[in-house]
Amino acid sequence: MTRHQPEPEPQRQPEPDTGRDPAAPAGRAAPAPDPAELAGGAAVEAEGIGLKGPRGWVFREVTVEAAPGSVVALTGASGTGRTCLLLALTGRMKLTEGEARIGGLRLRKQAAAIRRTAALAHVPGVDDLEPSLTVGEHLRERVLLQRRYGTAPLAALKAALRSPRQRRADARRVHDEALAAAGLNLATLPKGPRTAVRDLERLERLRLCVALALIGRPRLTAVDDVDLKLSAPLREEAWALLASVAASGVTVLAVCGEAPAGLPGDVPLVVVVTDRATGARTAEEPAEPAPKADDTDETEKETADALAETGRA
Secondary structure, three states: OOOOOOOOOOOOOOOOOOOOOOOOOOOOOOOOOOHHHOOOOOOEEEEEEEEEEOOEEEEEEEEEEEOOOOEEEEEOOOOOOHHHHHHHHOOOOOOOEEEEEEOOEEOOOOHHHHHHHEEEEEOOOOOOOOOOOEHHHHHHHHHHHHHHHOOOHHHHHHHHOOOHHHHHHHHHHHHHHHHHHHOOOHHHOOOHHHOEHHHOOHHHHHHHHHHHHHHOOOOEEEEOOOOOOOOHHHHHHHHHHHHHHHHOOOEEEEEEOOOOOOOHHHOOEEEEEOOOOOEEEEOOOOOOOOOOHHHHHHHHHHHHHHHHHHHHO
């Protein structure tokens, strides 16, 4: 009787390194790192972007190039799409044409990831403060919301394993750091943290909005109507506030009626003038002429429609 010999097992060749997680299913790449865990400010790169509304173009042919930690001033006449451009660059409005990258993320393909790293500090009609609530209530609410919804999964798991005392200490530290960065001293308010928002001066309200945005530790923060109804000295304080935020590494987008000639501390400033054919320019370049009144009225309607849609979202 013939005894069959077992066939030798074939030798397995080592698999080439493809950069994929071995535990991940075949054909699926390893997940990208959470944008919220990335450090530093976000560079803003846009070329030929535009947004078209029901009544025509809101803005078009916008080109921006700003390094991390810069202040990007979006200026122009009222109704020329400044606020819509601000919301588009933070991933909250969909572009019609062109391409942009925010912190290396593609605006068209990764808008949700950009929204997690870009905070709205003051955009009337989108993130309005509640006048009847106090300053302390707004701050506590934002800290709780950030802990529940704005933390990366791994960071949230680590926070859940800490003791209640440690979690309270962490929340207090984030709270104090945001107030210090925004220059908001609660002791100087009429009733301290119990001061209602309706009793705040305009600059104090701006500082509160910036502090609320910084609680989420964003890479990019957006502010609308920076210099609206502010005297010349208060405008200087407002721009100094935004310059200090940018100096800490956070890129700032700011809508304004008139861009400053420069910022304290030699903070980089990029000025974008919005009109029918807008583009980025430096602070030393001359401003473009304002659009006609008929065009302004038409674009104001487009902006109102876009803001209403963003508020519903």
